[in-house]
Amino acid sequence: MPLPFLTADRDLDFDHRAAESTPLPHDEPDQWRRPYRPGPWRVGAAAVFLLLASFVMLSAxxxxxxxxxxxxxGCLAVAALVIAFAVRLLRMGVWVSASGLRQVGLLRTTTEPWRAIAAVRTVQQPVRWLGLPRTVQGQALIIHRVQGEPLRVQVTDHNGDFLSRPEAFERAADVLEAWAAEYRP
Structure with missing residues (x-):
């Protein structure tokens, strides 16, 4: 069974020489997609929660x-909540489409149309390590709005998707910046 929220845009593994002519390799720009794969830390945590849910269902x-x-x-209800938590954990991240940019968090989702986005850029700043309170110096993708505060930082080089994978962070940041450059008015 295909799980579309686990896979990134299948065309992101393209030849970089051909990328110079087409900055955004996508077939359907109106479909929401996460332009990077979930990292091993995020997938591992979700797998542990799904394993826990299977034990709770067995106890039910x-x-x-x-x-x-x-x-x-009651046990089935707890198992359903743990499964929903694991799926939401896998869906967390930044999603893009031709209509805008969507930040999916654990408890809330923020969607901004491209006309409301002023800039998408990578900056050096203290970032949270795996989402924990401990901060380290790293890179973060900052999304500035036309009006108001920037969106909360969702993509960093030390989060569950990019820890120990700096080249994946650079590639994801470049793709997100390219989406913004193409669709922002």
């Missing part, structure tokens, strides 16, 4: 066989 079956239906339903 055992509780149901023991005759306690309310307890089994």
């Amino acid at each position: 079956v055992i509780i149901a066989l023991a005759g306690s239906l309310p307890g089994a339903l």
